[in-house]
Amino acid sequence: MALPLANLATQIPVFNPSGTGGPSAIDLIKSLSEHKHLFRAIESQPKAGVYESFGEEWSLCLSYLESEVHRCAREASAFLDDKARGGGRGEMETELHDDLAQVMLPLFDFLEKHARGMHCSSRLARTPTPSTLFMNYFRAHLKAFDGNTRGPNGEDTTIYGPEGTPVPPRFRARDHDDLNPIEWLLIHRLMDPFIQLVCRPIRLLANRLIGKRRRSSDVDQKAVNATVISVIARMVVCMLASLSLAAAIGVLDNIGSQKNRIIVMTVFAQVIASSVQFLGQESTPMYLLIIS
CATH class of the missing domain: 1.10.287 (Helix Hairpins)
Known part of the structure; x- marks a missing residue:
């Protein structure tokens, strides 16, 4: 006996284009719409663009x-x-x-x-993996809307890991950090304590004075303009170059023997050349300008 077409149709497996456990079309549309603030943030901070x-x-x-x-x-x-x-x-x-x-x-x-x-x-x-700083910046934006458990690609936000943990190796940065050692030290070692101990208390105090309440969608931005970091790094390089030159001149003035002067000059030349390599290639012209 032939089955009715209606009953036969119900026995045909329905293809799910989103795959098992994947986001539906409406979930993806909602995620793309709700994360517009993240896309705007990546536009202003391209290094915060984190992708698989x-x-x-x-x-x-x-x-x-x-x-x-x-x-x-x-x-x-x-x-x-x-x-x-x-x-x-x-x-x-x-x-x-x-x-x-x-x-x-x-x-x-x-x-x-x-x-x-x-x-x-x-x-x-x-392509290098994102820095921990900008990975946390990305994660902070994912938590901007309470209750949203999907990332901008519609997948669960757990794939990005909790804030403060190492960057998963599957992710890459759209615009990686091209930092010299001084800039890297400022961003990855000194910036967080400065923000935690200085910037954040001042910001909270200012918000209380003007009566501004923090919204759930506000993100505590830890990124600083790259130009500011670059200027500070140049200042540090200038100070180190000046101190190295002053130290060399001071030591040579206190040495009377010509032979010892030649030895000390050779040692200081090696020290200055090595310090330039540790401070990055961009510091070489500045060093040459200061010590010449």
């Missing part, structure tokens, strides 16, 4: 493309061998040319896709 590198997925796709390349290569080789042994005799020139194109062009397409995938995955693999 999808290393496992790239490997999966590249392996599939390799399989397709091998398949097309075998088909092309078999076609060429067959036609070269006389299998193409009697065929019209246009038909033979079309058959050749139907075999070779898919091989080229998959080779091109594989090369493009290798290039993109290689660039992503070389």
Whole structure:
């Protein structure tokens, strides 16, 4: 006895495009809409743009493309061998040319896709992970709206880890930190204590005086303008260069022996050259300007 079409239709499994446990279309739309504040923050602080590198997925796709390349290569080789042994005799020139194109062009397409995938995955693999500072900046924005458990991509926010923990290796920074050692020290070692002990109490006191209440969507921004950090780093480099030069002059003035002066000058030259390397390449012109 044939089943009614209505009952038969209910037995057909329904395909879920979002996958098991993945966000639905409406969840993704809500996440993209609710995280507009994060997109605006990334526009002002590009280093806070944190994205997944999808290393496992790239490997999966590249392996599939390799399989397709091998398949097309075998088909092309078999076609060429067959036609070269006389299998193409009697065929019209246009038909033979079309058959050749139907075999070779898919091989080229998959080779091109594989090369493009290798290039993109290689660039992503070389992209540095976000700094802890900007990863926490990103995490703080994710918590700006109470009750929102999905990130801007619709996935659960737990994939980013709690604030203060190391950066998961799967994430990459859209605009990585190009910092010299002084800037790195200021941002990653001195900025947080300064914000915790100085900036935050002053901000809270100012908000109380003007009667401003902190909203749940307000984010305690820990990022400082890169220009300010760069200026402070240059000031530190100038002070170190001046102190090194002053120390060398002071020591040489107190040495009477010419032989000892040559030895001390050699030592100070090595010290100054080494300090320039530790302070980054950008400090070299400034050092040369000060000590010349």
